[in-house]
Amino acid sequence: MIKDIKGLHHVTSMAADASTNNQFFTGTLGMRRVKKTVNFDAPDVYHLYYGDEVGTPGSVMTYFPFGHMANGRRGTGEVGVTEFAVPMGTLPFWRDHLDGKGVQGLTEGTLFGENRLSFAGPDGDAFALVEAEARGRTPWSTDTVAKDVGILGFHGARFALRDVDATAELLGFMGYQKADKEGDVTRFVIEGGNAADTIDLEHLPGAAPVADQGAGSVHHIAFAVEDRAAQLRVRQALMDTGYQVTPVIDRDYFWAIYFRTPGGVLFEIATNEPGFDRDEDTAHLGQALKLPTRYEPHRDKIEALLPPLAA
Numbered sequence: 001m002i003k004d005i006k007g008l009h010h011v012t013s014m015a016a017d018a019s020t021n022n023q024f025f026t027g028t029l030g031m032r033r034v035k036k037t038v039n040f041d042a043p044d045v046y047h048l049y050y051g052d053e054v055g056t057p058g059s060v061m062t063y064f065p066f067g068h069m070a071n072g073r074r075g076t077g078e079v080g081v082t083e084f085a086v087p088m089g090t091l092p093f094w095r096d097h098l099d100g101k102g103v104q105g106l107t108e109g110t111l112f113g114e115n116r117l118s119f120a121g122p123d124g125d126a127f128a129l130v131e132a133e134a135r136g137r138t139p140w141s142t143d144t145v146a147k148d149v150g151i152l153g154f155h156g157a158r159f160a161l162r163d164v165d166a167t168a169e170l171l172g173f174m175g176y177q178k179a180d181k182e183g184d185v186t187r188f189v190i191e192g193g194n195a196a197d198t199i200d201l202e203h204l205p206g207a208a209p210v211a212d213q214g215a216g217s218v219h220h221i222a223f224a225v226e227d228r229a230a231q232l233r234v235r236q237a238l239m240d241t242g243y244q245v246t247p248v249i250d251r252d253y254f255w256a257i258y259f260r261t262p263g264g265v266l267f268e269i270a271t272n273e274p275g276f277d278r279d280e281d282t283a284h285l286g287q288a289l290k291l292p293t294r295y296e297p298h299r300d301k302i303e304a305l306l307p308p309l310a311a
């Protein structure tokens with residue numbers, strides 16, 4: 001069994017309009033934009049990172065805003081809900097705040113004894129805020145989202161799956177333990193990780209597999225390991241079990257490997273090193289456009305193609 005996974009690292013989704021996406025995560029959700037860079041394979045598309053003050057692994061939501069991309073159509077084999085943790089007792093604030101911002105799909109409920117507020121992102125993204133203990137995490141704060149109510153980081157994620165058994169087995173191999181079951185949802189938790197440590201599997205045997213990912217769809221979900229040595233151990237263990245895993249890829253702010261899971265969700269294993277302060281100081285994270293080295297000679301052309309974003 002793998003012992004190096006520390007919970008979630010980041011979640012990467014697709015969006016339509018970059019400016020709308022930026023405004024939603026910084027203005028509406030009160031997160032900090034910790035990096036403004038571009039897609040490694042399509043430098044005319046931003047890669048935007050939002051998180052806590054420094055983009056602590058387990059807090060980082062990232063987006064590729066592809067411009068006029070159509071909304072994705074939901075199905076099984078993908079992340080169904082991305083969940084953020086907020087301090088205990090703050091959902092009444094969030095309900096008013098999100099309602100005041102015109103956020104759609106606000107629905108309160110409980111799952112596994114936790115109070116949650118579901119809502120839709122600008123492209124129909126399925127999100128939930130879940131009240132949770134801070135466990136040492138500190139939110140970013142803005143004029144409208146104060147520190148005592150701010151998003152602490154991820155709580156976890158819920159996968160929509162036709163068959164849960166193979167994914168449950170994989171999570172067990174990755175160090176997660178089955179913790180609870182409520183209705184069609186089975187909860188897995190990893191011990192000794194960061195606080196972004198739950199994965200819920202929703203069993204939807206009659207639902208169709210996702211056919212069209214698009215704006216609002218999660219592209220992949222990344223799990224954290226401490227360093228490159230741990231990543232190589234995880235890669236070897238996965239390959240020994242029969243998974244096809246990519247070589248290690250340098251993503252500038254972390255090293256990444258990817259593999260497709262039996263349930264269809266694309267997994268990444270990402271290192272906690274070197275982090276988002278690798279190329280700019282903490283006070284100015286996310287402000288300047290940062291380009292992968294190979295695109296730096298084309299900076300003027302790339303900047304001219306990208307839509308301007310509010311700070």
Ligand code: ZN
Pocket residue numbers: 010012220222256268
């Ligand atoms: Zn990633």
